[in-house]
Amino acid sequence: MKKPGLIPTVLSVAACKAARAALRRTGRGGTAVPGIVAMKVSRNILTAVSEGMQIIVVTGTNGKTTTCNMIEHAVSSSGRDCLRDKSGANLLHGIASDLICSADWRGRPTHPYAVLECDEAALKQVVQYITPAAIVVTNLFSDQVDRYGGVQNTLKEIRTGVERSPQSTLVLNAEDPLTASLALHVPNKVIRYGLAQSIGVQGNVDLADAGVCPECGAPYEYDYHIYAHLGGFRCTKCGWRHETPDISVTRIDRMTAAGSTVQMQVREAGGTENTLEARIALPAVYNIYNAAAAVAAATAIGIPAQTAADSLASVRSAFGRMETFDLAGQRVQMILVKNPAGCNQAFSYVTGMEDDYTAVLCLNDRTGDGHDISWIGTTDYEKLCADPHLRKIYAGGDRAEDLCRRLEQAGAGDRLERFTDYTALVEKLETEGRPIFLLPNYTAMMELRDALGKKTGSKEFWE
Numbered sequence: 001m002k003k004p005g006l007i008p009t010v011l012s013v014a015a016c017k018a019a020r021a022a023l024r025r026t027g028r029g030g031t032a033v034p035g036i037v038a039m040k041v042s043r044n045i046l047t048a049v050s051e052g053m054q055i056i057v058v059t060g061t062n063g064k065t066t067t068c069n070m071i072e073h074a075v076s077s078s079g080r081d082c083l084r085d086k087s088g089a090n091l092l093h094g095i096a097s098d099l100i101c102s103a104d105w106r107g108r109p110t111h112p113y114a115v116l117e118c119d120e121a122a123l124k125q126v127v128q129y130i131t132p133a134a135i136v137v138t139n140l141f142s143d144q145v146d147r148y149g150g151v152q153n154t155l156k157e158i159r160t161g162v163e164r165s166p167q168s169t170l171v172l173n174a175e176d177p178l179t180a181s182l183a184l185h186v187p188n189k190v191i192r193y194g195l196a197q198s199i200g201v202q203g204n205v206d207l208a209d210a211g212v213c214p215e216c217g218a219p220y221e222y223d224y225h226i227y228a229h230l231g232g233f234r235c236t237k238c239g240w241r242h243e244t245p246d247i248s249v250t251r252i253d254r255m256t257a258a259g260s261t262v263q264m265q266v267r268e269a270g271g272t273e274n275t276l277e278a279r280i281a282l283p284a285v286y287n288i289y290n291a292a293a294a295v296a297a298a299t300a301i302g303i304p305a306q307t308a309a310d311s312l313a314s315v316r317s318a319f320g321r322m323e324t325f326d327l328a329g330q331r332v333q334m335i336l337v338k339n340p341a342g343c344n345q346a347f348s349y350v351t352g353m354e355d356d357y358t359a360v361l362c363l364n365d366r367t368g369d370g371h372d373i374s375w376i377g378t379t380d381y382e383k384l385c386a387d388p389h390l391r392k393i394y395a396g397g398d399r400a401e402d403l404c405r406r407l408e409q410a411g412a413g414d415r416l417e418r419f420t421d422y423t424a425l426v427e428k429l430e431t432e433g434r435p436i437f438l439l440p441n442y443t444a445m446m447e448l449r450d451a452l453g454k455k456t457g458s459k460e461f462w463e
């Protein structure tokens, strides 16, 4: 897009800042409105305010927020000044609000770097206005609302975005055949990241989302599995296959509730190979994936892999993603679960604990969550219920009845207790006497956060 002239730029930036200030004064975190207003004043304002910036855009189903956090931390740790919106607004106008409000009054960027979380369907719009230095795609899984076939549409939308930004370096998950296929038939430079077979991780295998080879339509075979449809895939007919990643986690030395220590094999731009050690200050296998993505993204904008890897030791969790609270001396960890793949990963994580724990499961079916909750039928609650360390399950939310039925079927037994009131739940949890994992979906997380915030004094989400 052509950049607007100075006067429309000045007016548009002023409108954006005024709208945001007005919203903040009324105590609302409305994130899209300032962007809408600014783009009404000048359609191409985003092109002006992003000119000359090195922008990394992160999209994909799971891990976007945490990966953004890790990249931003890596960029900042390397001494570069990086913009990162903390509001989680990941649609065009929300992204616009953040970029435009951060510009100076003449519309010039005040940060040379930015990391933007972008909804999968919004990528193709966003890249019409800005030219990312890198586009990171974490993975693709069915969301609850599109359990059957929808993931292929999502892939198509991301591909359209990629085709509109041939200059951007693609940073792709090497083990996800859907994500990996984005490198086919495009001129973009590609950096792949992944987990090697040698780490010895095998989660639950679910190939429903994998689809077939995009080149010839034949099914895949796998040399190894990581979890769901991620792994060492190869087409049984034409030979298209998983490629060895440029950033590969080759060994997990230690994994605890506080994080993990891993070894990464890194192929630098000149082709030289390096082995790095990284301590990742967030737990679970999926955060090792996010960490590999972050290191790969950092190298895409010229940050040494070692610098990025070192920064992972001090990264903090994003809102709702392994966020840890202290509640009356007990460790409480919040894990947002929004789809079957994410839910199964969360179960893998909590069932890997060596201490007894309590789990709180909440299921809402509002617009932010998806109205279709049929995915709970195919999610591995059996794995959770089979864990002897799971001592108590509280289940609640709009669809508590369905959730309880599913948990009973999965073998929850007399550990299961239904709750209806979040404040009463938090009061109960205060005397639980063991670590607590909270596994809500999106709007339920907001309610839980409210109830917990009263006790722990947490900040509002847009701060």
Ligand SMILES: [Zn+2]
Pocket (backbone or CB within 6 Å): 213, 214, 215, 216, 217, 218, 235, 236, 237, 238, 239, 240
């Ligand atoms: Zn093929």
